[in-house]
Amino acid sequence: MKVRAKETNEYITEGNNYEVIKVKNNLYTIIDDADEECTLLKSRFEPIEKNNHYDNTNGSLYKFAQDHKLNAWEFDVIKRIVRCRKKGQWLSDIDKTIKVLELYKEEYREDER
Numbered sequence: 001m002k003v004r005a006k007e008t009n010e011y012i013t014e015g016n017n018y019e020v021i022k023v024k025n026n027l028y029t030i031i032d033d034a035d036e037e038c039t040l041l042k043s044r045f046e047p048i049e050k051n052n053h054y055d056n057t058n059g060s061l062y063k064f065a066q067d068h069k070l071n072a073w074e075f076d077v078i079k080r081i082v083r084c085r086k087k088g089q090w091l092s093d094i095d096k097t098i099k100v101l102e103l104y105k106e107e108y109r110e111d112e113r
Contacts, residue, residue: 003028003045011038017048073104 001020005012011032012018021037022029028045032038061082065075077100084093 002048003030004048005044006046007044009044011040012044018045073100073108076100077104 001023002017003020005014005016005018008014011034012030013033016033018028018030018032020028020030022039023042024039026042027039028042029037029039061075061079064070065078070078077097080093080097080100084090084097087093
């Protein structure tokens with residue numbers, strides 16, 4: 001889990017992200033600015049929310065691509081389609097997907113020659 005420091009002190013810097021190694025009661029053990037393990041109050045940090053478009057609870061897209069023997073172009077298109085609504089940027093992601101498909105179509109044609 002990653003957290004962001006809400007303050008600066010001798011161990012951490014406000015705004016920096018830290019990896020939590022251990023959680024116990026109201027304490028986080030992190031690797032501090034000096035690359036040392038340090039235990040500090042949770043209240044000095046705020047959690048960094050995971051992007052829900054990277055949620056793999058229903059299986060990894062990488063595993064899906066491998067199982068279906070997708071090439072890089074096909075994987076990129078599938079990934080964009082699956083994640084577009086989750087990211088909340090549907091239209092721009094669809095436009096990017098169309099551009100990827102156009103590039104794939106053009107380069108695939110060249111490969112066939």
